[in-house]
Amino acid sequence: MDDPIRHPLAYARELRGWSQSDLAARLDRVARRRGLRSGTDKTAISRWENGRKKPGPDSQILIAEAFGVPVTEMELYGWPDWLPGRDLPMPLGTAHTVHVLRDAQKAAMDRRSFMTYSAAALAGLAAQWATIETDRLTAALSGRTAVLLPKARDKTRGIFLTYQAKGFLRSNDIEQALAVTTESLDLATRIGAERCVTLVRELAPAFKPYRQVEGVADFIDRLRSR
Template identity: 45%
Template sequence: MAKNTHHPLALVRAARGMTGVDFARAIRAAAERRGLRSGTTKQRVYKWEADGVTPDRESQEYIAEVLGVPLEDVDVQSWPNWLPDVGVVPLGPDSTVPALREALRASMDRSRRTVLSAISGTALITLAGAWAATDAWPEVTERVQGKNIGADLVAVLEETSARLTALATQERQHTAALLDAHLATVTDLIAEGRYSPALRPRLHALAASLSQTVAWHRFDHGRHGEAGRYWIAGLHSAHASADHDMGAALLSDLAYQASWRNQPRTAARILERALTRTRHPAARSLLHLRLARALAAQGDRRATLRALSAAEHLLGVPTPDPVPAWCSWLSEADLAVDSGQSLNDLGEVRRAHQLIEEGQSLLPPSRDKTRGVFLAYRAKTHLDLGEPDLAAVTATQSLELAHRIGAPRCVELVQKLTPRFKAFADVEGVPELLAKAAA
């Protein structure tokens, strides 16, 4: 029987660079570690990868060991549904480089016109749970003989990456290839091990930060499979240097993506795990704010209000520690708008609209992309309040701003509203909006 290259086992095996022979050998080794024997061959692996052929219980346990899946997660009856998603490299003593290269490979796959699916909620929740329960491992990368890289090179990469990330949105849209190249370089440096112990946390911090930035670029352009893999790669990098706040940030971004994709239950479960280890008040404020959005989408009013109260309290808590760069933008404007979005989901439209309007007025001029998102939110609440003329004006402003600065996510938000506008085709401003949204 010919193998099925679309079977989950074939996909996860190929993602780890293992041939059928390699995989069979690894299964036999897993059996030997238990003092047992397995007769698995590449022919048997190919049969498993063909529809309808199910490994027995012992073989599934060996497969789990080879793939790094805990035995308690193996449900023999649901084969192959318990297999890990391609793209989710399990946290491990030396998992940073495989995770980074998996993300970089995702971009190469896109260039070859391969469509990458978003990673499942179950896989993300499992990864978040492993992060919350596991401490960082000491470095186990074998040192390569030869001259180490110097601190000057790392400093140049840090400075250049920071400057690229700090560009205005309309400029940053042109830097994707540069950021990808920086991340590939940092990945190679970590893999080669040619650096002093003092540079290790800086390289991992840089990999985490670059992964996060690249992920947001992919997310803004609707490439959710790639974005998820970069956020996961960043999580591995942050975990390697025991930066719990950064790890929580990356999990929070994965949760934000889940909410965007209408998976609020997944988002809430990820955020609950992320909150167990993050410590900075501003970081915790952002996570509670995103948790409120996920809870509101599920209609849990009491828990939503509790999360919003925590976010508001934590945002004002003084601390001697500097605010992490990844949440330094969080302000009263964001608190007001996200609170409004949460209340809107709970049916409190009038108060929601007031908060969103208030938040937009507080937003500094430098945050154009966020302004575009806020305008789209305002347009929605205008529609909810039965004000299609005002909604059309606001949505048009969002759309024009998004096109000017290159913010496709804002365009998507407005386009999602167009079916509702079609019922008001005779209202002033609506025909023009629909024409621009369809262009």
């Protein structure tokens, strides 16, 4: 009898009929289309599926593209809940409270369905919220707006924006490339994501021939001053 599938990534592969080697090959093709190198092999995928390692933001972007998952969903749910197959029933346990209640928020509920969310589940939600980021919880309790978006997801978005910028540069859409690159740099500066800043710096040479385009010279000067 086959071993039960224990990880959402393994299940997502099974839904597509892919082996670990198939997925590694698809990630390599996605990376090559972006002018990158994946570096992912069967061993790396096995470690992700066994829970021994978690794919970094760069790898998650490649995985999302391979499975056809929008980056917005990847940012919303976090690893591994954004993988295909998440629409199947999920237990409302301590590990899934935030995810399940977030999904429930999007659905129409009557009084009876609301009552299925027990006091224990809501207490679990509160406990998880309290451990997300202490400063944001304090802001919420004091009545200030708090955006509950973990820094890891901000970093993922920053990296994705640099990939978008590369695409715009290849198509000579300099103004759009500048806009998303600046957004990535602003985001990276705010959260202290040096990896994102490095990726932005790597784009600078591609902008230099377009210094006459409004904003490009200021952008290059900004990078030099960092």
